[in-house]
Amino acid sequence: MSLKKILIVRFSAMGDVALLVPAVKSLTAAHPDVEVTVVTRPKFAPFFYDLERVITFPADIDYTYTGIFGMRDLFRALVKKGDYDLFIDMHSNIRTVILRTLFKMFGTRVIVFDKGRKEKKAWARKDNKITRPLIHTVERYRRAFEKAGFPFTLLNPPYFSLNDSLYAAASDWLTQKKLQKNERWIGIAPFAMHVSKIWPVENYAEVIRNILERTDAKFFMFGGGEKEVRFFESLQKQFPDKIVIAAGVLKLRQEMALMQQLDLMLSVDSSNMHLATLAGIPVLSIWGGTHPDVGFGPFKKGADSVMQISRDELPCRPCSVYGRETCPVGGFPCQTRITAAMVAQRILGRLNN
Template sequence: MKKKILILRFSAMGDVALLVPVVRSLTAAYPDVEVTIVTRPKFGPMFFDMERVSVFPADVDYTYTGILGMRDLFRKLMRKGPYDVVMDMHDHIRTKILRALFKLFGSKVVVFEKGRTEKKAFSRKENKIATPLPHTVERYRLALEKAGFPFKIQPPPYLSLGEPIQNASGWFGYKKSMDLTKWIGIAPFAMHKSKIWPLENYPALIESILQKTPAKFFLFGGGEKEIKYFESLKEKFPEHCEVIAGKLKLRQEIALMQHLDLMLCVDSSNMHLAALSGIPLLSIWGGTHPDVGFGPYNYSYDTNIIQISREELSCRPCSVYGREKCFRGDFACLNRITPEMVSDRVMQRFQ
């Protein structure tokens, strides 16, 4: 008889993405397990190609809002049950309401250990305790082990597409005839200012790379402001930049990422998507720090991350998830990273 596991995780996109290696490894280890992921509709496609994994798209911004919305969501989930265990992989007010309802009706509930106390100690302004913390993937795995499902995380890649996804522009076929041209993805945006390397650096960076190697740059992101910025880059480098933002759906973006020679990004969901795709990666970090548990999974931080050391800037990290203000007031953690430094690291990856 199949065992049914319900996993609750609504946001953010990077945190949902980090469930992918866990769920894939869980179902590989337990052929009798069926998993339902409850998450925002836009995140569901990351799980579409997994056997015995289904997605319940829960629009918690419009359809299932407030306590009454969580009650309605609970009722719909119960109709698809019963579940052997309900996993709260978010530990947020929404999932707290849901798990309370499941407990009330007799379901087994397990909550993953978010590590709030040690993360706060790592990111506070004074007297930091800067011991590397477990990766979020490991925290998810341990929660499932606590629920009675021990397993090891499989080797990468974790994001794989069950069928070829092509787009109308024919980029993939184009690459085959351009073996000497490096395909570089650029994803410069994040939710918080302390994660974003100054945007004015990218023209100099692109110019520096083009002086050293033939390259085509694919610009990843979303939103009107981001697209407007990308269009300005394309105006400066019309033959070398392609704006992806706003043109492709998530699975198409992942398919394109898997053809890149390198993804250059910040601490963001695009970093996690690239890492889970197993492609070469270079990530710029500022106010956050990979040792808090959100670094690119299964990648060497020394090779794949550019950051100012904590010996030089003891204030790092100033936040677990990012913030809009800087303890020092000058965002030195980002401004001390120059286009030349990044360009040199990019070229090292191509040697």
């Protein structure tokens, strides 16, 4: 059987790249004659490890492949790897426009996915918003494959392919921490790239306290960076036997293996929300300046996976598609009106269902 070779390009952001996984995994499951090469940033390549007939090409576009000439060099490097029957641009920015133009010039068929820029801008503009729910990003990816002649039905989670060594590494780490699952395990991922996505971090101690008053639990902290770890350490001082810091300790795929053991992940609109969702565990995500109906909500999850102030109460929402650093009305009421008691009550309700 001759394999049809598809080249996919998606450089960033982390959540957008992770959301490619359900589409790619579903594609290869439905089409055994297809081989996929995913070109992405090196730090995102592990999302696609161990997927059947999926090859990764880590492209360092910050140092190795920069600018126009960098895209030329990347094109040459990819061509040396083999012949491709199809190039799918799953990013559609200036870099990928250059790259797809080069492939098209040399005879490779090119498909560009529909990013939905116009509809998304209509959601986020200040006046006369058009807030019709948009299709999910994963569905946009699926439609690009369908447009190329490869229809399929999206599989159900979990989507990541994790080998036994990853589960063993996560298990060994838990053993070293002397952790056994005899209570609820709740993940917390409180940070995101933009301020308008971050629920006030001072609320988390109250959430933890409220939950511990009603059930026994341990809380696993996910994130990265010195500032985030310092915050987690401050929580650990308040709840020394209840806080477990995974941030900065485990590698990405080991964290994903750990996530699959959680009873629930509490997060904001962030890549960790997507990772937990794709890992197939329950999620409660808090939304402020962005909105899940723009196409980035927890994939295949219901309304009980989202907490947000309604647009009837705050018609300024969302003020941005991807997040911003300032609040157009002042004070981020989309975040502050969601209280710790509300979040704790929702978590307890989810755990008890």
